[in-house]
Amino acid sequence: MALLDADRLFPLDPGARALARELHAAVATAPIVSPHGHTDPRWFAENAPFPDPARLFVTPDHYLYRMLHSQGVPLDRLGVPRADGGPTETDGRAIWRLFAEHYHLFRGTPSRLWLDHAFQEVFGVDQPLGPATADAIYDRIADCLARPDYRPRALFERFGIEVLATTEGALDDLRWHAEIRASGWSGRVITTYRPDAVTDPDFEGFARNIEAFCALAGEDPARYDGYLDAHRARRAFFRGFGATATDHGHPSAATANLPRAEAEALYGKVRSGRADAAEREAFRAQMLTEMARLSLEDGLVMQIHPGAFRNHSAPVLARYGRDKGYDIPTRTDYVRALKPLLDAVGEEPGLTVILFTLDETAYARELAPLAGVYPCLRLGPPWWFHDSFEGMTRFRQSATETAGFYNTVGFNDDTRAFCSIPARHDVARRVDAAFLATLVRSGRLTGDEAHEVIHDLACRLARKAYRL
Secondary structure, eight states, X not given: OOSSOTTTTOOSSHHHHHHHHHHXXXXXXXXXXXXXXXXXXXXXXXXXXOOOHHHHHTTTOHHHHHHHHHTTOOGGGGTOOOTTOOOOOOOHHHHHHHHHHTGGGXXXXXXXXXXXXXXXXXXXXXXXXXXXXHHHHHHHHHHHHTSGGGSHHHHHHHTTEEEEEOOEETTOOOHHHHHHHHHTOOOOEEOOEEOHHHHOTTSTTHHHHHHHXXXXXTOOTTSHHHHHHHHHHHHHHHHTXXXXXXXXXXXXXXXXXXXXXXXXXXXXHHHHTOOOHHHHHHHHHHHHHHHHHHHHHHOOEEEEOOOEETTOOHHHHHHHOSOSSOOEEOOOOXXXXXXXXXXXXXXXXXXXXXXXXXXXXXXXXXXXXXXXXXXXXXXXXXXXXXXXXXXXXXXXXXXXXHHOSTXXXXXXXXXXXXXXXXXXXXXXXXXXXXXXHHHHHTTSSOHHHHHHHHHIIIIIHHHHHTTO
């Protein structure tokens, strides 16, 4: 019994469906370019077997456990580590049985598509997951994971990954990337510079982070210029391990371009912990513009991921730490927020700023018009809650008429779940095939153009935008 419909996500109209099938087939086995994600570089450095199915699929993936938690399943029972190191479930089979018992919760969600794709295409599972099949599917996956051809590097090669970018904080020593390099393995795993811990005054331990950050670079944390030079040094360190991009997860898209004396005074205030909420937001805003200036110097592509109320649940944050599924979308302004940065450097050749959003209302009103005129701006793919068939379709429908295809950057999977990477790229390629087929059938695109665009969306735009 197949878990996947061969024509899933294609249009219902027979002619459009046939064309979508043809377009998808043209890129179904194209290389995977994954320029932004959160997989663990340690997997590829050590190349050890994944411990068990639960720790491969469930425990690291907040897409999954947030849904289970919404129905009352405690995170402890899913093996999610506690911030204090306290006890949580360690029996992989028990976690898997609990997951299988609640698998029906994922009906109609993108997670269900990704999971079924991984079960069928990666592990050869041919029966739906549920309480009655949980143990058999667990044993099937566990048996596979014990084999050499299911170790991380082998799966990386089997998935056809051309390049995979992880994301590390500015204080990271990149030891796992160093081990990958030293191993001589040919897989291309690169890092991405994520400085939130030293640019966001609301990040826990901000003052201590700045001290450690400047110490790594041999700079004086009391000097604003020393702080900026520390960023230069750390960015150069990350570039040495393949980084082509930075990533900034600020609460808003606010930017600022303060006179130097004001910026220096603001830095002193946030570093001392005396800044109020408005001043902390002003510092984040100033740092986006400073990061854009540094990108002009070193060529790193800049990604801005605004508009999430991060770690919304204070009790969950205290018990389990950051990034446990409690990031909630907020309304986000881009037109006014980005103007200081764009006035300062928006017309500079060589700068690329990729914008993401969790506010879909901004696609046609703000983001597409901005990217459709500013040479430095590109639109990232639908992200987090909108990394789905409907979300991707709405994005194409809302943005294409104003920004076109070539002010977007293709697809990136933004995942911590390794085995979902080919599934997510397959969904994106199917969505794009369906959208292009509709354009051809309605006379807005020729068939030859659609075949060219599907290759651009699958690989070429990401390579170009991320300088890969």
